[in-house]
Amino acid sequence: MTSYLIGIDGGGTSCRAAVAATDGRMLGRGKAGAANILTDPETALQNITDAARAAFEDAGLDPAGITVARAIVGVAGHNVGDAVHYVKRRLPFAAADIESDGLIALQGALGDKDGAVAILGTGTIYIARRGDTVSYVGGWGFTIGDHGSGARIGHALLQESLLAFDGIHEASPVTDSVFAEFNNDPRDVVDFARLAKPGEFGRYAPRVFEYADRGDAVALRLLKAAATTVDEALDVVVSRGSERLCLLGGLAVLYRPWLAKRHQPRFVEAEADALTGAVALAAARFGSQREVKA
């Protein structure tokens, strides 16, 4: 049986897979549900498998072939040991490595070149590569990090709506708008915040960009504070030698015009997506091993 390469981009809302020839040439793509190896490893394993089988079908290949394929699986939380070992042992592939979703994004965005990616989404993390060295900045999660992330921006907006209610800070159209959604009742904001996951706070982030564009004073203040945290993190990766910066994630396009002038000339477009990066890593790591006995 011919052996193929698989790239997996596992995320909190969906899992994408690609199948490629051993030289890295893409043959097909597939998709399945969420692959969060920390919070739900069984579902993650099922969706990784389903996405890989769908990619084989998309390529006109027998899905049974996934058992002799070699894979790079990119996921969030790759640095949390136990879950990684648990999932890695149970993957249905002939060989597989689990990497961070950031590393496969970096590989996709920059190819084999040096540089850094800033992933600006529900969370934030910065990943730089210089030669064989990959280094991470930030990405410690919503509770104690992820400055400038959608979750932090949305949280800050809800917080401002309470400060405006109390008369401590000024109200503005953006705080009025969010407070109205909570029936203008601070207790409803508190109830929501007590249980909200980062993604639920993050849903309010695009509104801050939208109102800042219209000149809303509170939105401008929140967005400038958030952009400063991104600029500061980019300063670190630049100081460590990254001259090419690629902004990725759901907020990348919104953020770009708000970031510091000093960084603007460094921004480059991504060459390809994270899934392509996963396949490229698989080709580099497993591409020379032509066949595996089924």
Place this chain on the structure above:
Amino acid sequence: MTSYLIGIDGGGTSCRAAVAATDGRMLGRGKAGAANILTDPETALQNITDAARAAFEDAGLDPAGITVARAIVGVAGHNVGDAVHYVKRRLPFAAADIESDGLIALQGALGDKDGAVAILGTGTIYIARRGDTVSYVGGWGFTIGDHGSGARIGHALLQESLLAFDGIHEASPVTDSVFAEFNNDPRDVVDFARLAKPGEFGRYAPRVFEYADRGDAVALRLLKAAATTVDEALDVVVSRGSERLCLLGGLAVLYRPWLAKRHQPRFVEAEADALTGAVALAAARFGSQREVKA
């Protein structure tokens, strides 16, 4: 059986009780474990009962007398309806009202005078009274409020230790000190923060005051930001007519020299503690009803 008044000051770490004559004259005091009616109402009920019985014993009275006493019970989370109704129905007293811990603190601190208290502890809340009107500012909890609180200050310090680790912000003796306690491993900080309760973050707050006194740059920045949030909230209560401000809570003494000059002339010492306030409220509300049938 003679009927007495009971004042209860129920907190997250302990519950204190006082028994008084119907004219408000203190007769005895008692103490028991935590009384958190939101997170553990059964234990709260037990500790409220134990503290009241201990107060009766301290006064040389038969503890069985609590069943014909009338009580004011001050607790956090008084505005969360269901828990209050549940606990109120099960209290072992002849009559009882549940009030906020802030209201009994205000009554204790200011007596019957107008003014405001700022409770600066693990959380923050501001309570002002003008005539018969009591108004609250802040106090929405750690997740989305409690600016300037011990929990927020401690959280900010841990956050700075990670920003220093990443090279995004400068390190300083205070960030070095806290990071060393987590084995200089950012993952240990993240693990702690993910599960830490507000009080656990708050344990790091006094260190920020301590290092700020020594001129530590990061401690000074964090403390000035926190003091600004307190100053802003005090501006609100002053603008609404409170000219006498009383700082209460575990951080009150530490905070006072860091608050704005404009507020300094307004600060007054508390006349008495929250337990005395609870008894005074009980005397005002129930003092005229001399006896209850057992």
